[in-house]
Amino acid sequence: MDISNITNKIKLKSNTLFKNDFLLTWDKSQQELELLLEIAEALKYLRANNHSCKVFDSGLAVSLFRDNSTRTRFSFASACNLLGLTVQDLDETKSQISHGETLRETATMISFLSEVIGIRDDMYPGLGHTYMKDFSAALNESYSENVLPQKPPVINLQCDLDHPTQSMADLMHLKNHFGSLENLKGKKIAMTWAYSPSYGKPLSVPQGVISLMTRFGMDVSLAHPEGYELFPDIVDKAKAFSHKFGGSFNVTNSMDEAFKNADIVYPKSWAPFAVMQERSVLLRNDKHKQLEELEMQCLKQNAEHIKWECNSEKMNLTNNALYMHCLPADISGVSCKQGEVSADVFEKHRINTYKQAGYKPYIIAAMIFASKFKLPGEKLKELLLNSSQRIK
């Protein structure tokens, strides 16, 4: 890889990500998304070649996980560490938040010396994104009132609408797998629902994928059983993007149709939107019995679609497709009796799913980097020319 080319290329771009949050990919321009990919590539190169990427000598990076996480937690920790930031987890069970502390207040209290805030809040439709916006607004107020010496950008580590660190890592994976963004044009990607014996999985991954891949000239086919629709607004966005960027977008209720001649398949379970909304209301009102009933009903509904499994029969319909998954997958006979993907298909593509996951730390690091440095290309060049080694 010619890193000088990349840093020179980056140098020429204006960086409108500077001082901004990263909440939704569709709020960002094409140029901004490409800039991020280039910064991520450059950071990956620098680390691989033992250059120090430590642009911060001190500073906290706050993580707030309102749902369990391994991959994203470690990706965020890795990204922050690479740049020199120290992660401080805001563990709501150990804090006084339960004692009446408001979001607005908390946002400020944890940010006096913080450089970035990463939030995962994906459980309740209509809430996660709103929470992040409110959090960011509170930080803006405190910055403008001279309470904070800086306004830490908020990075969306998964909300109810989008999962940008995932979808951008997916895009980086596709770019590397197929050689360039240019090469993605005309490639067919099947973003399909798949059966899982669990329920309540967020919709943000499929929503993130269809709304991003339609911007790179891909033929995006969204498939799911009836009743498993995504957020209508985001489906509309995907449609509009496909028109604007010269790809295509279609929705089908047939997994086979989506898989047919696909170059990439992304079979993954998610909950019906209506169920997630009902669940939100029940959870907020502590209606445990109704929640159990909802779960039963939802699992029953899932069970009608047990054939939505990515197996070799299905894979044979494709154009020797690349299999993708955000992990962990529900693997039939391995992590569950019957799941999203058959054991043989998963095993064949397992290493590729690991590679896919491996881009996430660099995507997160690039998001932080771009939000912190007005001239990321100059800064990356400095790191390249600097003699400081990561391992001495």
Next chain:
Amino acid sequence: MDISNITNKIKLKSNTLFKNDFLLTWDKSQQELELLLEIAEALKYLRANNHSCKVFDSGLAVSLFRDNSTRTRFSFASACNLLGLTVQDLDETKSQISHGETLRETATMISFLSEVIGIRDDMYPGLGHTYMKDFSAALNESYSENVLPQKPPVINLQCDLDHPTQSMADLMHLKNHFGSLENLKGKKIAMTWAYSPSYGKPLSVPQGVISLMTRFGMDVSLAHPEGYELFPDIVDKAKAFSHKFGGSFNVTNSMDEAFKNADIVYPKSWAPFAVMQERSVLLRNDKHKQLEELEMQCLKQNAEHIKWECNSEKMNLTNNALYMHCLPADISGVSCKQGEVSADVFEKHRINTYKQAGYKPYIIAAMIFASKFKLPGEKLKELLLNSSQRIK
């Protein structure tokens, strides 16, 4: 701000905080407290101007929170990170402490490569301060026996008696708000009890405030309903300080009297001392039923004083007073039905309470700094002249 003046001023002072714990403000001299404020100001200036404050290249800072915390946890983490230390939390639920490890042993086991220990233990009257003293004594023994290569200072992050990182941050806020410590002379501060629908709040904040502000020539008025007395010893200290330092101190059972012509008001709930003592005994003996009864009885007692709310009527009695709170406040109609402060008064002063909170990281950093460097002024000057930047 003329930082050179500050560092020069600091250079001239002998630093008797060197190698010492910071447990109680009243154990420290006037000069020591002023030195701390100056170091805190200098560190704040250095960070704001992108100077590295990283005086440690490695080293652990241990935090031990025996009560929930957001603000203090993040303040401690921020302070340590600013100086180059890495926080390692001693989470008693994940440790073997429950398996019979003694305090004396634990203190040493966590300190082999540790530079500072921060402890919050504010739940039981008669215990928190003692715990910190014992912890420190154990560290002293191990240092003198060549078990430890250094004796990490213990920083009180709130005990049953005092909350010095809070009261010193409060003082720093007042100094900045009114322009100088000199300007605080003759200012009236009302440290008053306020109604809250919760119970069991520690007494260390009001105790810390009355025992500190009386040392800077302020007119301190302590107000609470009958039965909500503070630790008698500390009230006596405040009285003695007011005589020595030319201010005044009075205790009243009328919120109005305290608020009258006050320049600063600090209305905050706390538990009756007697209740806290009884609670201690019950908690240690796992008497859950009696604890519930005590809580009921205490809430009933609180409810008799529901009029102790800081509202605009009360604020009209003051000399256009600065409202202070250590946060989170119980805000009527916001975080509870009826609480310490009305929503309109809190909203008007909200930003100021955030500013107040923002000094805490620097106060903690200054406490660590002073305990670690014999000549803090020289060291700060080095940081000022050093070309090392915090963000590169």
Next chain:
Amino acid sequence: MDISNITNKIKLKSNTLFKNDFLLTWDKSQQELELLLEIAEALKYLRANNHSCKVFDSGLAVSLFRDNSTRTRFSFASACNLLGLTVQDLDETKSQISHGETLRETATMISFLSEVIGIRDDMYPGLGHTYMKDFSAALNESYSENVLPQKPPVINLQCDLDHPTQSMADLMHLKNHFGSLENLKGKKIAMTWAYSPSYGKPLSVPQGVISLMTRFGMDVSLAHPEGYELFPDIVDKAKAFSHKFGGSFNVTNSMDEAFKNADIVYPKSWAPFAVMQERSVLLRNDKHKQLEELEMQCLKQNAEHIKWECNSEKMNLTNNALYMHCLPADISGVSCKQGEVSADVFEKHRINTYKQAGYKPYIIAAMIFASKFKLPGEKLKELLLNSSQRIK
């Protein structure tokens, strides 16, 4: 200490620990173990003399504790921090592991930018070591498939078979206490069972001690009541080592016999191997009632051997022995009614047990150091000659 001598000595040795895990001491050569001790001494010297030991500018160190821990947790944190690594804890309760994530996958997901993995998994005989091997194999696969840019070594922080960071710290303590490894030849060490009112303590400490000390020419006497046998394979190893390295090894059912003329005693409780195996099966199958019955039965069995206490009467049998314990000890009348050691004996030797514990951070740091640098002597010399100070 002549650090130049040490670093020169280290420079002459080939480092076959480079790029390898550290799982069991008996997988390592004599030369490798001695190299580790020398690196540990050098790092201890460097830190004591305020030299920076920060060989990493960034990088994560993952800790995975499947059992509670204070000492080992802080030792690992201290070691990593000394070298410049940031610990990220893999807390299985906060991760998605429970949601069907496989070990193989998890290993890779947490390692994209990680430099070392420390694992404690000591609860189930037959499982801990296997888990670590599987974890390491997964990392090797991902490294060979270009998923990981490095293969982080796995450090055993205690498994079912061995506790190498403990036994090596114990050896370092003995080396320093008696002046040299050479001086350990012919010294008698009594590794004996002792009574404890708890049950289920791992066997890895006695197993680690007998299999390590027999390699340094010591006379190792293992004593326990009938029914408290250790893993037979490891007892065989100790026997073989004693023949090979010119010491002796005997097993007895008499505490007195072991203590007689001992230069070192290490009295410590452990569970019967058969009980641990049965417990493993019951735990894996969630048989709570049977587990309780097993515990009752085991405690009853323990109670028959309440006289296995290290008290002054027993100590009088020894050659003024050094008392050792990995801590926390069950101290009669202090941490329990009747335990492993009498209060007076423990108090007399308490400081020495603290010293023993204090070597562990340096042993862990040495294990990481040796796995990361092909020429550890060169690297240590660089740190010695480098002007970079730990505290500036």
